[in-house]
């Protein structure tokens with residue numbers, strides 16, 4: 085339990101968290117032994133196999149033997165872990181998806197749990213949508229708040245993102261004239 | 277307003293007053309937002325991260341999100357100040373751990389905190405005492421509106437507010453309540469309550485940490501589904517359904533304990549109060565455990581000479597960073613244990 089560690093550490097009052105979830109709060113779990121050995125289980129998975137829910141509780145060693153790796157300090161949610169497990173074991177390899185705006189690949193996303201830019205939601209649509217449905221209780225359509233200037237914004241947003249990516253490359257390649265041009269176009273779009 | 281001022285009191289959210297305060301310690305709402313036309317942080321270079329920070333810091337400070345706002349440059353803050361802000365629930369562990377430009381703007385009464393460059397460009401939070409989720413949501417929505425007049429957030433009509441991690445997409449809203457459930461714990465019924473909560477797609481966590489057992493019987497319950505339900509629906513679920521259920525279970529368990537195990541309960545809570553008033557050395561772990569029991573004793577009206585507010589404050593002020601800040605210098609663990617015991621004795625009128 086974290087509290088013990090809080091106080092036994094002399095120099096730093098707080099230990100860095102070993103595994104935080106998406107919002108930086110630790111997921112609370114009940115004390116439980118590993119399914120395969122006597123060590124405490126630190127990895128908890130829920131799998132749906134032919135309509136049945138199967139829960140697994142494993143220590144890190146046994147988990148890695150099963151091919152489940154959990155990296156320290158990677159903020160990745162339980163749901164993503166589930167997803168990684170399910171897709172890697174049950175689904176055939178798919179052609180790699182890549183976002184043309186930021187260059188993020190789906191594999192990279194699965195490893196780190198973080199998307200690269202708003203356009204990834206479109207770029208990874210085919211794999212993200214079923215995953216979202218699982219994570220979001222079947223939902224795939226937003227029904228909440230809509231920002232005041234949402235209508236026009238969407239396409240423009242993607243365009244700005246694309247230009248920014250081009251701008252980065254232009255600067256890296258020392259194409260300054262092109263960069264200045266891109267910068268103007270970004271400014272123009274942002275002021276619309 | 278400086279960080280040193282913070283340690284003199286606890287934030288509004290630990291006031292110990294408000295609806296259902298015997299079980300609900302605090303209510304928290306959080307919104308995740310990202311600037312339109314910018315990559316998420318995982319794909320930003322340092323220049324872009326700095327650009328986002330400068331832009332958002334400026335807009336937040338000018339938007340008038342609260343009568344008085346102070347800003348903390350987390351990068352430049354000492355380890356102790358960072359820890360202090362974490363203990364006060366004003367910033368998150370990931371924000372501390374990141375090593376890029378980042379900061380937090382905090383309203384003077386500490387109900388609102390806006391983190392820049394955490395997992396998303398913006399993480400807005402409103403924290404209030406007891407069950408005040410509607411009030412908290414109203415405040416965060418107002419802040420969101422103010423910011424939205426100044427910046428465009430990444431949004432799609434299908435997926436809603438676009439977030440770095442798809443588990444937040446849609447409303448970007450995370451609602452959570454911190455519950456004190458000592459009787460459910462003592463009676464062993466807590467597992468059943470948690471199973472029910474998980475079936476409702478809720479996440480249950482300890483006070484600060486993942487762990488084998490949540491110390492001191494404090495639990496955070498929060499929603500996991502952020503897409504396909506409106507903000508108000510998510511809040512209503514908590515106010516009308518989830519929290520009343522926990523409340524009812526816990527209150528019933530407390531009544532049962534009083535009816536069937538009065539001596540045992542009295543023994544536990546009065547011992548806890550006595551140790552808190554007499555100890556000369558105490559760890560934060562033991563403190564949390566004893567404060568939790570003392571709090572139960574006060575709520576059951578067995579302990580009558582301690583105020584709930586005092587106990588709530590002690591939960592916070594006895595944490596390592598707070599103790600050191602109050603003391604004005606860093607203390608090692610054994611010394612902290614002494615200082616902590618003395619602090620508690622004084623607050624509770626012990627010897």
Ligand SMILES: [Zn+2]
Pocket residue numbers: 118119120121122123142143144145146147
């Ligand atoms: Zn094992």
Ligand SMILES: [Zn+2]
Pocket residue numbers: 183184185186187188200201202203204
């Ligand atoms: Zn992208």
